[in-house]
Amino acid sequence: MRIFDPHIHMTSRTTDDYEAMYAAGVRALVEPAFWLGQPRTSPASFFDYFDSLLGWEPFRAAQHGIAHHCTIALNPKEANDPRCTPVLDELPRYLVKDSVVAVGEIGYDSMTPAEDTALAAQLQLAADHGLPALVHTPHRDKAAGLKRTLDVLRESDLPPDRVVLDHLNETTVGDATDSGCWLGFSIYPDTKMDPERMVRILRVHGTERVLVNSAADWGRSDPLKTRHVGEAMLAAGFSDDDVDQVLWRNPVAFYGQSGRLSLDITDPGVLHEGNSILRGGE
Amino acid sequence: MLTPDPPPDDPWITRLDKALRDRLGDTARTWLDEALTEALNEATSPAPAAPPRWEARFASAGRHCVRREPPHHADPEAAEAARVLILCAARADGATVTRLYEHGTAAERRAVLLALSRLPLSTDGHAGLPLIEDALRTNDTRLVAAAVGPYAARHLDAHAWRHAVLKCLFTGVSVDAVAGLAERSRGDAELARMLGDYARERTSAGRPVPDDLPRVLTLTQLSPLSADAPAGLPNDASAGPSGHASADPSPEEA
Numbered sequence: 001m002r003i004f005d006p007h008i009h010m011t012s013r014t015t016d017d018y019e020a021m022y023a024a025g026v027r028a029l030v031e032p033a034f035w036l037g038q039p040r041t042s043p044a045s046f047f048d049y050f051d052s053l054l055g056w057e058p059f060r061a062a063q064h065g066i067a068h069h070c071t072i073a074l075n076p077k078e079a080n081d082p083r084c085t086p087v088l089d090e091l092p093r094y095l096v097k098d099s100v101v102a103v104g105e106i107g108y109d110s111m112t113p114a115e116d117t118a119l120a121a122q123l124q125l126a127a128d129h130g131l132p133a134l135v136h137t138p139h140r141d142k143a144a145g146l147k148r149t150l151d152v153l154r155e156s157d158l159p160p161d162r163v164v165l166d167h168l169n170e171t172t173v174g175d176a177t178d179s180g181c182w183l184g185f186s187i188y189p190d191t192k193m194d195p196e197r198m199v200r201i202l203r204v205h206g207t208e209r210v211l212v213n214s215a216a217d218w219g220r221s222d223p224l225k226t227r228h229v230g231e232a233m234l235a236a237g238f239s240d241d242d243v244d245q246v247l248w249r250n251p252v253a254f255y256g257q258s259g260r261l262s263l264d265i266t267d268p269g270v271l272h273e274g275n276s277i278l279r280g281g282e
Numbered sequence: 283m284l285t286p287d288p289p290p291d292d293p294w295i296t297r298l299d300k301a302l303r304d305r306l307g308d309t310a311r312t313w314l315d316e317a318l319t320e321a322l323n324e325a326t327s328p329a330p331a332a333p334p335r336w337e338a339r340f341a342s343a344g345r346h347c348v349r350r351e352p353p354h355h356a357d358p359e360a361a362e363a364a365r366v367l368i369l370c371a372a373r374a375d376g377a378t379v380t381r382l383y384e385h386g387t388a389a390e391r392r393a394v395l396l397a398l399s400r401l402p403l404s405t406d407g408h409a410g411l412p413l414i415e416d417a418l419r420t421n422d423t424r425l426v427a428a429a430v431g432p433y434a435a436r437h438l439d440a441h442a443w444r445h446a447v448l449k450c451l452f453t454g455v456s457v458d459a460v461a462g463l464a465e466r467s468r469g470d471a472e473l474a475r476m477l478g479d480y481a482r483e484r485t486s487a488g489r490p491v492p493d494d495l496p497r498v499l500t501l502t503q504l505s506p507l508s509a510d511a512p513a514g515l516p517n518d519a520s521a522g523p524s525g526h527a528s529a530d531p532s533p534e535e536a
Binding site: 054055056058059093096097098099259260262264274275276277278280 | 305344
């Protein structure tokens with residue numbers, strides 16, 4: 001079972017997690033920029049975080065045989081803090097980077113005017129940079145939040161097939177499907193979705209345009225939930241091909257729209273030994 | 283296709299340009315031509331405020347310099363070579379390399395580190411030193427390996443250079459990456475002491491001593507006045523086997 005976790009916050013995870021993920025079949029992941037539990041108070045703090053998503057974390061992942069890409073954005077929660085909103089002005093220099101495969105996580109948290117502004121601005125940045133967008137749907141007042149999200153999306157330059165609506169559940173999957181966007185489901189131990197409910201949704205809606213992620217972070221979460229969904233699908237009678245579509249081909253297709261997805265895992269050891277082209281210049 | 287002239291009087295850049303073009307397909311070669319033209323033009327008539335266009339090329343080299351053969355997988359070595367050439371064509375100065383390093387991905391930072399010794403930093407010869415020091419503070423071995431090149435050999439003081447060598451041994455970066463290793467190690471009693479202490483620490487913990495350590499230790503034991511030490515010094519009996527012993531450390535700018 002090859003697994004691409006399309007949403008996981010590895011910054012908060014240990015090397016034990018990387019080892020367990022590799023053993024479970026994870027070979028690629030996308031780490032979206034989000035908040036860190038502790039609110040940040042200055043743009044510089046974001047920039048160090050973005051740099052780690054573009055430098056240190058891919059290095060850690062490669063040591064464990066996992067290809068690491070990221071999404072970059074000002075998250076909706078911190079978009080409400082005027083000390084953090086200057087981050088929006090600096091996003092373009094990050095959105096050109098090779099391993100940035102989407103703008104995200106964007107969307108709504110408390111559905112404030114500041115979040116409206118940040119969401120619309122970042123959807124435009126995605127369109128301008130040829131990137132898809134990872135849109136977080138709010139945990140509180142989720143159905144209304146999705147409706148408002150879809151209104152903003154319709155007014156944007158970004159077509160729905162370049163958007164994934166994440167953290168969906170039984171109450172929001174219908175409207176999300178009708179929107180033409182990709183459908184993201186986060187599988188958690190206690191909240192969000194669980195593997196059995198995920199299988200029920202897959203039975204009704206099929207496997208097209210569905211992304212399943214662990215969204216594991218610093219809270220109670222489990223980086224192996226993607227694998228658990230694959231096993232639950234097989235137990236429920238889905239084929240190996242169905243599992244491969246949901247856990248590998250769908251995320252490859254979605255993030256592949258960036259033109260920047262590189263699933264070769266470069267062994268960090270290779271470049272220590274020098275660069276054969278540069279040596280040729282010597 | 284009009285190929286921009288490389289900066290004059292550096293045959294290394296000319297050879298690198300050719301080696302990279304030999305590796306790339308037509309689309310990537312065209313992209314490289316455009317990138318180098320932009321970098322050359324900006325070098326002669328700098329843009330007033332906004333970052334020059336070639337900096338976007340520098341960032342995006344990884345998705346353009348891909349393998350010639352379908353399905354055109356990423357080619358990190360080619361992207362790195364392209365980034366070095368772009369920096370050289372732009373004659374990037376101290377302020378520029380600092381900005382690109384500070385805003386760069388790990389791959390971009392490596393290219394900056396590798397290009398430092400080829401860039402006209404003459405008005406501020408130490409401008410690259412903080413970048414080398416930053417890279418040596420990381421535990422990212424890609425950056426450590428790129429930091430210990432000719433620029434570090436020329437500019438790091440004795441204390442920092444010794445710690446750089448030790449960092450390579452600690453993190454598993456081959457000392458083949460260390461430019462000027464034989465020259466700077468020769469007769470360095472303090473480096474010899476540090477290596478000996480490290481070897482004892484490893485041995486007393488029941489852990490193996492890095493293969494490269496005896497090799498560097500041997501270099502330190504050569505007389506500083508001796509002019510006959512070869513660059514690729516063979517190991518003596520105390521050094522034990524090492525697969526790297528005959529590698530050419532490429533003295534300085536080679």
